[in-house]
Amino acid sequence: MAEQRRVYASGDRVGATVRSGTRRRSAERLSVDRIVAVAIDQMRTHGYDAVTMRSIARELGTGPASLYAHVANRAELDQLVVGRVCALWEIPDPDPERWDAQLRECLISLLGILRAHPGVARCTMGMIPVERGMLAVVERLIGLLKAGEVPDQYIAWFVDVSSLFVGSVAAEEDIWRERMADIGEAPSEEETVVEVREVFSELPVAEFPLLSGMAEAMTTGTGDERFEFGVDVLISGLKALSAAR
Known part of the structure; x- marks a missing residue:
């Protein structure tokens, strides 16, 4: 024992x-x-x-x-x-002669980084950035905007609005991809466009005289083309508002 x-x-x-x-x-x-x-x-x-x-x-x-x-x-x-992930975002040294082109390239680049890291864009929703890695890129982005002589208040608002725009586009793509994965045999992008175009074109003209006539325009353009249009609208609007001050 x-x-x-x-x-x-x-x-x-x-x-x-x-x-x-x-x-x-x-x-x-x-x-x-x-x-x-x-x-x-x-x-x-x-x-x-x-x-x-x-x-x-x-x-x-x-x-x-x-x-x-x-x-x-x-x-x-x-x-x-x-x-x-933001640490991968390279923001160049500001060039006052082409700061707007640099800004455009940066926003397009950010979308590419978020696309390469599915799911991360969802983290940005409802977030106020306080992590030092994020603040470091915000610091460089502010420098780029100051090179364009953008007023400080517009800089602050543009940083917020532009990051929200890029993040929401990436988040929507994530959600779309997940939904298509759940479906299994998901329709192709071309098939989806055809279906949506048919919905618009078959709307009753008396009730939707404008939308029914714009079926093709409403469904034309790739995701990249639509995103870059949004970027151009943001930057053009920023330049116009800054010039008016």
Whole structure:
């Protein structure tokens, strides 16, 4: 019996050592950088809504409570994710002779970055950027706008409106892609355009005299063409308002 007690006691110590070692390895895997990287990867694979502190913890081999030692909550995680992705956004040194062209290129580039990281645009919705990575690119964007002698108040509002525009376009594309994936055999873009054009063209003329006559115009243009039109409207409006001051 004494021998059995020694064996059981030894087994308990071995079990405790194994559990302790597992916790240490789990802790070694945990860091803000690792948590953010897993969140971005899961958003790309499963979409924004599928990512939770629990899903991240599961992939890292730990419990959700362990993550809160590094990230306070989901809102902070979203800030960190956007900050990490925004660090890829290259804003050039301002050229007063072509600041507007530089600004246009920057906004188009930002959409490309968000498209390359599906789900991240959803993090920006309802967010006031306070993470240092985001503020660093805002600082450079302000410098670009100041090169165009844009009034400070218009700069502040443009930073807000333009980022909301780019983020909402990317978020809508994410939602559309997820919906099409749920359908399975989703219609092609061309098929969708044809269907929508038919809906507009078949509207009763007496009730929709203008819209029914614009069926082709309403359904013409790629996503990129429509986005770049929006960018041009924003920048042209900014220049016109600045010149009027």
